Structure formats: C-alpha cells, structure tokens
Amino acid sequence: MLFFFNSNKMFFLFTLFFKTLISISANSWLGCWIGLEINSLGFYPLISTPNNLLNSEASLKYFLTQAIASINFLFAIILNLLLMKNFFNNNFISILINSSLLMKMGSTPFHFWFPNIMEGLSWLNSFILMSWQKITPMILLSYYFNMKFLAFIMILNVLIGAMGGFNQTSLRKLMAFSSINNLGWMMAALMISETLWLIYFLLYSFLISIMCFLFYLLNIFYINQMFNFNINFIIKFSIMINFLSLGGLPPFLGFFPKWLIINYLILNKLYIISFFFIMMSLIMLIFYIRIIYSSFMFFSIKLKWFKIHIKNNFLILINFFSFISLLGMILSTLFFF
Template sequence: MIKNSSNLLFINTLMLSTIMVISSNSWIGCWMGLEINLLSFIPLMVNKNNLLSTEATIKYFLMQAFTSSLLLFSIILFMISYNFTFELTYFKNLSFSTMIFFTLLIKSGTAPFHFWFPIVIEGLSWINSFILMTWQKIAPLLMISYFSFMNSFSFFIIISTIIGSLGGLNQISLRKIMAFSSINHIGWMLTAMMFNEYLWIFYFIIYSITSLTIVLIFNMNKIFYFNQLFSMNMKSQILKFTFFISLLSLGGLPPFLGFFPKWMVIQSMIEMNQLFIMMILICTSLLTLYFYLRICYSTFMFNIMQPNWLMNYYFNYKMMFLLIMFLMISLAGLIQFLSLTYIFY
C-alpha cells in the first residue's frame, strides 16, 4: 500500500515537472523542470529484486546529472555575457546556443549521443521502459523545437535513423529492439520539426499509442528476450491480432495508423525538395519493418506444444478491453486510407 502510494506520488511529480517545462518561458525554468523530472523518475526505476535496475538507475542518473550540469553551465555563461537574460526567445536565434542543443540531444537519446539509452532500458521493467521511451522525451524534444537553426538537424536525422534501424537487427533483447526503434523514430520527429511546428507532436502521440500497445502485451506475457517469443502463449486471437497490427503500425506500414504521420513528413520533405533525406528515412524504415516482422514470425509461425501446467496465463478482461481499443485506433488508419483513396481517385 505504501509503495503504491509513493509510486503514485512520483508519477504525479513526473507529470507536473514535464508540464512545468512546457509552460516555462525561461531556460532556468526549463532546467528546474528537468531536474524535478529526473528526481521523480529515479525512485520509479529502482527495483530491489533486480540488480540490473540498480545499475541502470545509476547510469541514468550519472548521464542526466552530467547533461543537467552542462546545461546549467551553458545557461549561466550566456546569461552573464548577455545582460542576465533568461528568456527562451532571446536564445532562439543565437548560433552559440549549440552547447544547449547538444545537451538536449543527449537527454533525448538522439544518435550519435544514444550510447546510454539501450543500456539503461535493458535493466528496466516494461512500464519504466515505456516511460523512458515516451514521456521522458517530451521535455527535451520540446526544448529542441525552440531552436531556429533547423539546417543542423539533417546530420542528426540521418545518423539517428541509420543507427536506429541497423542497431536493432542483431539484437536478442526486445527492450533493446524497442530502444533502437525509439532512436529511429526520433529521427522522424526531428524531420517533422524542420517543416512544421506541430507535426512532431502528432507523430509523437501516434508513436506513443502504438508503443503502449506492444509494451502492454510484452508486460502481460513477461517477455523480455527473443527466444521467449517461441513459447509466447496467446490464447486470445484478438490479442494476437492486436500485437501483429501494432507492430506493423509502429513500423509505418500502410494503411495502418503509424503510416500517416510518416506520410505527412514525406509530403513535407517533397514540398521542400529534401529528397536525399527522404530516401534515407524510407530505406531505414524498411529495415525497422524487417525486425518487426521477425518478431511477428517468431511469435505466430511456430507452433510449440506445451503441457497445460506450463500455461500460466492470466486473462485480464480490463486489459483486453484496453488492447481492443488500441486495436481500433490502429485500424482507424485503414478507414482514413480508404476515405483518402475515395477522395483522390
């Protein structure tokens, strides 16, 4: 009871700290929100029964503390040089604010500063991994969107999409596969920032919904590694179908919901004549689809006989209702695709 109430307190603080960063109009306010966010997420990561979680917590704390100190140093240095101004709009057009930009890239796990991200996720539970892949990226990505030198995004977009797609090919840990998938999607979000102020938010929401569906299924079945997929017990056909559709939607396969934010980004790149970056993004998305389909193949194409006493599966009707709702959201992309096809053709 005490543990649940304390976790609820830390989750509320985590959400309020992110809202503090979103609503702040100064760099100092954003830095304070990031610090509160860090201190509220650290207790959620710790698990006394898992030594890997302790190691992951220490690594995460050291990395975030280093970037926070570097961010504060940069803010104070520029504040002293330019008449003690903290406003976000003042720093928006300054080329020397690249130091702040790099610290935010490290905090968000963007390549080539991604080295800590898969290692930390490997030691966390599925729920904490989901928080780290989604909610913990809101504040850094929002602060990155304040910068106006968007041309420098191209290098990080290409590196993130390539590393995110190639890094997941030879992994046997599903948490690391999801981590490299997150790095790949960060490249798409940075691309969306280059063309539209709100497009990356739409992309992030769709990515979070599809990732939540997959994480919930993995957490229900206690699946952490690739070889466990061969004995994954899914009694419900709806659950199996939801898992399959969610993976394809996360990979951006048309006509599912995950394809539509990528379609909007591709259309923006065509209008801005960014064809080289567009080809790299499309090719790397095909590579991510490969290891998503690899997961689906291992789960559904192998029939392994098990005795009944090994099937310890708890059928949670509330969780099934939630997964069915997410399935309907993913299939909503099919309805949009058919409606757009009717309009244009």
C-alpha cells in the same frame, strides 16, 4: 496504465506530470534547467527498486547521464550570458544546448546509455522513458535549435535506430532502437511544425503503450519467449498489427504521421532525405516482421503447467486498440481530406 503502480509510485507519476509543465512554462533558460532537474528527480524513484540489481544499476546510469547533460546545459546557459552574441558564438552555443538536450532524450550520438538502461527497466518505466521523458527536451529543442546540426542528427537517428535493431534478442533493446529511429522522425516533424510533432508524438505514444501493456501482461522480455505455443493466436495477431503500425506500414495508423512528413519533404524537393527516411523505415519493418514470422511459424514444446491467462476485459481492450490501429489510417485519411 496506472494499475502498474502502488500508491507511492503513483504519487511520483503525478508529480512527474506537473514537473514537466515547469520547464514548458518557464520564461528563462534557468527556469527550464530547474524544470529539467526536477523532472529527472521525479523519475529516479520510479526506476529504482532495492530488491532488483538491474533496476538499481539502470537508475545509477540514468542519474549519471542526466547529470552530465544538465551540467552541459547549464554551462551553455552561462556562456550564452557571458559571451558576445556574434554569429560564431551563437552557432556554438546553439550546438552545445542542442547536444545537452539530445543527451537527455537519448538521441544519437549520445544514445549509448539508452538501450542499456532500457534493458534494466520494467515495461511501464520503459514506456515512460520512451515517451514522457522526451516531451520536455523536445519542446526546449524547438526554442533554440540549429537547423543544419539537427538535420544531420535527424538522419543519424534514423540510421542508427534502423541498424541497431539487428541481431537483438531483447525486446526492450529492440524497442529502444525503435524509439531512436522514431526520434529522428519526431525531430523532422518538429522542424516542420509543432502541430505535426504533437500528432506524431501522440500516435507514437499510443502505439508503444499498447506494445508495453501487452508485453507486461504476457511477461515477455525476449524474442524466444514469443515462440511459446500457449500464447493465443489472437494475441499474436494483435502483436503483429501493432508492430506493423509502429513500423509505418500502410494502411495502419502509424503510417499517417510519417506520410505527412514525407509529403512535406517531397513538396520542398528534399528527395534524398525522404528516400533515406523511407528506406530506413523498410529496414525497421524487416526485423519487426522477423519477430512476427518467428512467433507464428515456430513453436516450442507445449507445457501443461505453463499457461498464460489473460482476463477477457484486457484482451478485448488490446484487440480494440489493435482494431483502431488497423482502420485508423483509412478513417484519418477520409477525415483529413
């Protein structure tokens, strides 16, 4: 996906990768804070475009929210050093640290900036914000998390992500609420095992990379643009497969990590949480299917001067990834057992 960028932005993209390693490999909270700040500074030049007011507004909003989260994180670190380490202080500081990290990744109840910023970004920057920018806060969250607090936030993420997707006409906002919903699943996977979180994160990043790449090629930002008759049926079928896989419908590949999480919750007799997670996934599938149904059943006027041309190698690549998503669940299940 590097062809999205010019040489300057490719430089910032590579530095974004190395700056994430600073926070992960730090052996103190101050080093983690420095890595978070440098990582945010590497993302500002990617989303700021002087010729586009929406990108400039999104970069300013992102800067303000990340600055507030960093101040809270630094304040929690200082309190952790100054206060006595009794139970009340440890519980309060852990909630403060977790809240600042949740704000950085766009989790509920600090999610209000996330869909608005996504609306002003390109599809590549949206992909980075939904995937790569969540790595460092999630790993730092695993170092010092409050179990009861994060269990409540996890359920709230799944609920807000499912309910917020209704009545959305923008695909970027819809993907933002889908990211909030999947963030709840990732937090559940993180509390179970870091290996399970890594599996879920890699598969989720794989699926949204296909979606963002496909929407970039088609230059689609709103649902009514998918009614266009000139979009090939195979492309619409690829969008349908990837949407259903992202929603976690079996036998697609996106069902595999959710199946592992639900299996663990049921084995530990957490039936209410597992039922809640399954029901919210079904609600997510409702507005995914609404988009797919609208694009297949309704067509706008076919304009001869408006045609979408995609190179054959790109279309083959998208169909190959969709085929992996279709058969990946069956193959992974056979390999798992």
